[in-house]
Amino acid sequence: MSKAQIIVIGSGPAGVSAAWPLVEAGIRVLMIDAGFSALSPPSIDRPDLMSMRKGDKNSWRDLLKSDLSGLRNASGTSPKLRCAADANFLQNYEELNRLETNNYSTFGALAVGGLSNVWGAAVPAFDNTDLEGFPFQAEELSESYSSVAKRIGISGEPNDEAVQGFKVLMQPGIPLAGFSSAFHKRYQENQGRVDFKMTRSRLAVLSQKLGDREACIEDGACMWGCTNGAVYNSAFDVEKLKKRPDFKLISGHLAESLERNNDGEYTLNVRDRKSSKVSTYTANTIVLAAGTLPSTRLVLALQKRFEEDIPFLTSPGLASVFCMPGMLGSPLPEKMLGLSQLSFRIGVDDFARNDAFGLLFDAAAMPAPDLISHMPFTLPAGIKLLRALLPALSIALVYLPGEYGRCRVKLSRDDEDAQSKLKITGGYATDIGTITDKLEKKLAQEFRHLGAFRLPGATQLYQPGAANHHAGTLPMGSETNSFGEVVGFPGLYVVDGSVLSRLPAKNLTFTIMANADRIGRHVAKKC
Amino acid sequence: MNTSGGHIVLTGASGYIGRHFLKLALLSNFQVTILSRRPVAFCDKSLTRWFDWSLGKPPPDEAFQTNNTFSAPTAIVHLAHAWYDNDDEQRDNRADDINIFGMKLLIKAAHTHRIQRFIFASSMAAREDAPNFYGRTKWDLEQLLEGLDEVAARIGLVYGGQQAGLWKTLCTIVKMSPLLPMVESGRPSQPIHVDDVSEGLIRLATMEKLNRKVYRLADPVPVPFGRILQLIAKQTFSRSLIIIPISFRLVMKLLDILKYLPFIAEINRERLLGLSGILTSESENDLEDIGLQLRDFSEGLSYEHPQRRRLLLREGRVMLHYLTGEKPSGGAIRRYVRGVIAYGDSRPVRLPLPATIWPPLFRFFAPLPRRETNKQSPHRDTLEDRLSIALKFAETTTAGAVRMYDYRGTSKFGVIIGLAYMLVVEAILFPLRIISDWRYR
Numbered sequence: 001m002s003k004a005q006i007i008v009i010g011s012g013p014a015g016v017s018a019a020w021p022l023v024e025a026g027i028r029v030l031m032i033d034a035g036f037s038a039l040s041p042p043s044i045d046r047p048d049l050m051s052m053r054k055g056d057k058n059s060w061r062d063l064l065k066s067d068l069s070g071l072r073n074a075s076g077t078s079p080k081l082r083c084a085a086d087a088n089f090l091q092n093y094e095e096l097n098r099l100e101t102n103n104y105s106t107f108g109a110l111a112v113g114g115l116s117n118v119w120g121a122a123v124p125a126f127d128n129t130d131l132e133g134f135p136f137q138a139e140e141l142s143e144s145y146s147s148v149a150k151r152i153g154i155s156g157e158p159n160d161e162a163v164q165g166f167k168v169l170m171q172p173g174i175p176l177a178g179f180s181s182a183f184h185k186r187y188q189e190n191q192g193r194v195d196f197k198m199t200r201s202r203l204a205v206l207s208q209k210l211g212d213r214e215a216c217i218e219d220g221a222c223m224w225g226c227t228n229g230a231v232y233n234s235a236f237d238v239e240k241l242k243k244r245p246d247f248k249l250i251s252g253h254l255a256e257s258l259e260r261n262n263d264g265e266y267t268l269n270v271r272d273r274k275s276s277k278v279s280t281y282t283a284n285t286i287v288l289a290a291g292t293l294p295s296t297r298l299v300l301a302l303q304k305r306f307e308e309d310i311p312f313l314t315s316p317g318l319a320s321v322f323c324m325p326g327m328l329g330s331p332l333p334e335k336m337l338g339l340s341q342l343s344f345r346i347g348v349d350d351f352a353r354n355d356a357f358g359l360l361f362d363a364a365a366m367p368a369p370d371l372i373s374h375m376p377f378t379l380p381a382g383i384k385l386l387r388a389l390l391p392a393l394s395i396a397l398v399y400l401p402g403e404y405g406r407c408r409v410k411l412s413r414d415d416e417d418a419q420s421k422l423k424i425t426g427g428y429a430t431d432i433g434t435i436t437d438k439l440e441k442k443l444a445q446e447f448r449h450l451g452a453f454r455l456p457g458a459t460q461l462y463q464p465g466a467a468n469h470h471a472g473t474l475p476m477g478s479e480t481n482s483f484g485e486v487v488g489f490p491g492l493y494v495v496d497g498s499v500l501s502r503l504p505a506k507n508l509t510f511t512i513m514a515n516a517d518r519i520g521r522h523v524a525k526k527c
Numbered sequence: 528m529n530t531s532g533g534h535i536v537l538t539g540a541s542g543y544i545g546r547h548f549l550k551l552a553l554l555s556n557f558q559v560t561i562l563s564r565r566p567v568a569f570c571d572k573s574l575t576r577w578f579d580w581s582l583g584k585p586p587p588d589e590a591f592q593t594n595n596t597f598s599a600p601t602a603i604v605h606l607a608h609a610w611y612d613n614d615d616e617q618r619d620n621r622a623d624d625i626n627i628f629g630m631k632l633l634i635k636a637a638h639t640h641r642i643q644r645f646i647f648a649s650s651m652a653a654r655e656d657a658p659n660f661y662g663r664t665k666w667d668l669e670q671l672l673e674g675l676d677e678v679a680a681r682i683g684l685v686y687g688g689q690q691a692g693l694w695k696t697l698c699t700i701v702k703m704s705p706l707l708p709m710v711e712s713g714r715p716s717q718p719i720h721v722d723d724v725s726e727g728l729i730r731l732a733t734m735e736k737l738n739r740k741v742y743r744l745a746d747p748v749p750v751p752f753g754r755i756l757q758l759i760a761k762q763t764f765s766r767s768l769i770i771i772p773i774s775f776r777l778v779m780k781l782l783d784i785l786k787y788l789p790f791i792a793e794i795n796r797e798r799l800l801g802l803s804g805i806l807t808s809e810s811e812n813d814l815e816d817i818g819l820q821l822r823d824f825s826e827g828l829s830y831e832h833p834q835r836r837r838l839l840l841r842e843g844r845v846m847l848h849y850l851t852g853e854k855p856s857g858g859a860i861r862r863y864v865r866g867v868i869a870y871g872d873s874r875p876v877r878l879p880l881p882a883t884i885w886p887p888l889f890r891f892f893a894p895l896p897r898r899e900t901n902k903q904s905p906h907r908d909t910l911e912d913r914l915s916i917a918l919k920f921a922e923t924t925t926a927g928a929v930r931m932y933d934y935r936g937t938s939k940f941g942v943i944i945g946l947a948y949m950l951v952v953e954a955i956l957f958p959l960r961i962i963s964d965w966r967y968r
Contacts, residue, residue, distance in 0.1 A: 053932045055925030060862060063923050068862070071870040071916055328943075331936035368931040369918040378893040378956065379850055379914060381949050383921075383930050388942045390932065 317467025683745025
């Protein structure tokens with residue numbers, strides 16, 4: 001048994017964001033993570049996407065990897081999961097975290113850096129409307145937004161607050177290319193629509209060197225992983241933290257359960273994933289950043305809240321494909337950013353807080369096989385069609401606010417080994433069909449206005465959970481206080497998505513990071 | 528080197544079962560002393576040694592002795608069997624049989640060198656009144672096992688692994704023709720995978736205490752022989768096989784007549800008699816006694832094949848040619864096979880015949896899109912699954928990449944003409960695809 005001043009569980013974006021202010025304040029931090037290491041990035045001399053697509057003798061190694069793990073079936077998820085992640089990346093997440101799902105897809109990674117190893121790096125901030133229902137002043141968060149932005153490096157368009165939320169320090173945006181470039185130009189010429197606002201995406205991708213991380217080289221192959229660290233990964237911060245004398249990382253150890261004794265001290269039972277041995281760590285302060293579902297299980301088990309139905313928030317996600325006929329026949333861009341280049345906000349309801357948020361991905365940077373297999377033609381025809389359409393296509397990924405989700409978790413005791421399991425039941429609001437129809441129509445209308453047409457039959461509502469925007473099992477203001485401290489369990493702070501009081505349609509990672517930073521500062525002050 | 532498994536003296540190592548047994552024994556860290564006419568290829572001198580011996584000769588004493596690397600043998604596994612070329616050689620006086628006195632010599636040597644465990648590979652056909660010589664011989668041989676730890680393993684119809692022995696014959700038969708006239712097709716037989724046989728023999732060689740004299744190593748669920756052939760055809764070779772039953776008596780009569788005609792290929796009466804003499808017997812308890820769980824026959828078959836690789840290579844060639852419009856390179860085809868083994872179910876899928884002759888014809892048989900894949904089993908790949916794998920490989924070839932990505936640009940007019948042509952072709956193809964979809968699903 002060993003004792004640390006503060007234990008942080010999880011090395012994802014939330015974990016490192018909470019750890020930084022603690023370490024800066026000179027507090028000894030022990031970080032425990034289930035992953036053995038981060039996902040290894042592709043070789044620095046990987047050719048750019050255009051060269052990879054010349055069918056070079058070795059391009060199979062770059063496109064499918066030497067172990068051919070790029071052949072894995074990724075239908076229903078991002079092709080990035082097959083192209084960039086190795087075969088083991090998403091393995092065992094549910095089993096080891098004791099999650100059981102019903103009509104809900106979870107994916108998570110037991111890797112240092114968590115899902116930030118493969119994320120899309122979209123970092124919109126919340127705004128005052130988004131933060132309605134949070135038990136603190138918006139200013140409290142904006143300071144943390146700024147400090148996180150400074151640390152991770154964000155690029156984007158100036159004056160984008162109407163879409164991207166609070167203003168933060170930004171590097172200039174990475175040059176637009178292909179569909180996005182043409183579409184953005186059309187938007188700027190035709191502005192004036194009330195319910196539709198678009199800007200370049202705020203991305204945690206460097207357009208200028210930051211510390212030891214290089215700027216984006218626009219090689220287009222983001223789907224296959226970033227070679228030079230331009231795309232932020234929280235594993236980078238773990239490496240930096242490891243250099244600090246007050247910080248220690250224990251990797252390959254999964255947090256299994258938490259206990260609290262009469263003195264208010266917490267005991268964390270941790271299983272070594274290699275030897276299966278269980279060891280314990282004690283501390284008076286625990287910072288939970290294992291990810292919404294695993295953290296929820298740990299807290300509910302500590303509270304012994306078995307068989308209690310607990311609602312949580314999920315953003316329904318919708319994918320739609322648009323074509324700009326004006327772009328047909330153009331050559332594919334030689335240089336481009338392979339992540340989302342544009343983001344938009346679109347009203348679907350009468351309340352601003354119910355706006356949907358969307359990201360546009362140029363199909364030109366996507367692997368063609370994943371798009372072809374969705375077409376109702378023979379493959380040679382599909383290949384031909386996509387070749388013609390590819391420069392003119394964009395995939396819109398649109399999220400609705402968490403209010404349209406109807407998901408619940410319940411902690412169940414497994415009789416055999418007295419270990420608990422978190423059962424997750426997914427679902428959407430009954431009127432989801434009406435809302436998505438409305439959203440689709442409106443999107444089509446807005447895009448048509450800008451010269452892009454929706455491809456028929458290509459719109460798809462994801463299964464609950466597949467968009468991976470979930471939060472709010474232990475919301476601040478009810479289950480936890482305004483600093484994510486679990487009610488009745490002083491010293492136990494939750495800093496990941498579980499504590500968000502509301503789930504707007506926006507990507508939430510940046511807000512989770514800012515909130516974790518905010519809580520980290522608070523804890524540092526208290527210690 | 529971990530040799531905790533023990534030390535086995537093995538005869539018949541070059542035979543069908545022998546080769547598989549040897550491989551498994553070495554994988555399980557056994558030392559093996561091989562007694563055979565020709566040295567068997569082996570890799571590790573600390574695990575195997577070879578002595579020249581043939582059935583009927585006394586085994587050399589050195590084979591049972593210890594030395595620096597080899598510990599004292601703990602068991603003899605006797606798989607060797609002498610076959611006769613024709614009926615005439617099979618004497619009525621069975622005492623002269625080389626199998627019998629050969630095994631006597633082995634047992635004697637075992638006693639001399641205090642090796643108690645003796646495992647003899649017998650057959651499910653072993654019966655005192657077996658209609659064929661083989662069955663009767665195996666029965667006689669079983670009677671030689673007198674010691675407490677001397678047991679017979681009655682092995683069922685062995686399949687799988689390298690194509691050799693009876694398994695090779697079965698494979699040849701099912702590939703000959705889609706129609707197979709056959710005697711006694713309803714006669715039940717109890718199959719067992721060759722690796723399960725090896726596992727069973729190893730257990731018999733190592734179990735502390737053996738409760739029985741005879742262990743039946745065979746599937747407790749008998750399968751009619753005709754069905755066995757059909758399953759091999761279907762699961763291993765993706766072919767269909769129709770069995771035409773023929774009367775056994777009629778064939779024997781015909782054989783009697785044919786015997787007097789010159790220039791007619793010899794038909795092995797012994798084999799036919801063997802077939803008619805198979806009786807099934809309860810094996811469940813025997814298997815349970817040694818804790819051996821057999822793989823399901825039908826499933827076991829589908830992982831088989833030396834043939835599998837050939838079919839997968841053909842599949843890769845056809846699919847990549849179909850998708851890229853060019854003959855793929857050998858490397859691309861081999862990668863396809865590697866990919867199917869690693870990320871598919873590793874079994875060949877059934878291809879439309881015309882596509883195997885000229886791959887672009889595949890388009891006529893392209894599966895129709897489906898909202899939900901109605902897979903028979905989540906573990907079986909469909910044609911769509913394989914096409915999806917092939918498509919990812921097509922992207923990595925020069926011809927495929929040029930087909931998929933346009934980095935030079937085309938005139939809008941060209942694009943529109945191209946797409947219109949494509950739609951016309953698709954419309955013409957559609958009715959044909961409906962027909963083939965029904966046919967090949």
